[in-house]
Amino acid sequence: MPDATAPRFLIERVDASNFEATLPLIAEYQRFYGQEPDDSGNRRFFGELLGDNPHGLQLAARQGPHVIGFTTLYWARVSTRATTVALLNDLYVRPGHRGGREAGVGTALLRAAAREAGDRGFSQLTWETAPDNRSAQALYDRFLREAPEPGAPSTWIHYSYPLPTKGEQ
Structure with a gap:
């Protein structure tokens, strides 16, 4: 009899075997x-x-041969603390695999990202999301409650300054 608590998906590194399935x-x-x-x-x-x-x-969340979610981590240097952190730049789960019976994919990707960052000796996993992305904020708030020390949303404001490409200068 199958274990009802067993994950219905697998989290793995994106490599040559699952890269094409992650691109869509x-x-x-x-x-x-x-x-x-x-x-x-x-x-x-x-x-x-x-x-x-x-x-x-x-990292990719795979259900059988299908990739149902992914996250991207970049190693970012933080001058104010003279350290490198893991920047979780992307987290995406296909809409049909969010909440309900499929709940847990986003949390599993976050946990795997934190594990990857910790295994590399980084002191922090950091990320941002759009102010109107309430479902992502709810996921992140739940995930922060698992942190070994209190985690919290940032008070920083993100800016972006577009630069001309070489051909436009």
Whole structure:
């Protein structure tokens, strides 16, 4: 008899065996944030995170042969604390696998990201989300309650300054 508490999905590093199945989720994530995906750009950019990469890694949640969620971690230097932290830059779970019977995919990806960061000796996992993304904020607030020390949302305000490409200068 199958164990009802056993996860219905597996969290694993994105590598050559699951990279192609992860790319459509990356495109869905980009569309969610109002960006038009560039398939060849995504293949090149995220392909750089395969293997042992000094810049970061990706994790995928797989259910059978299907990738149902992913997260991307980048190693970021923090000058004020003279340390490197893991920046969780992306977290996406297919809508049909959020909440309800499929609950737990996002939390499992966050836990795996924290484990990867801790295994590398980083002191902190950090991330941001859109102010109107209430479902993500609820997930993050629940996850923060698991932290070994009190975690909290940041009080920092994120800015972005677009730069011209070389051909536009």
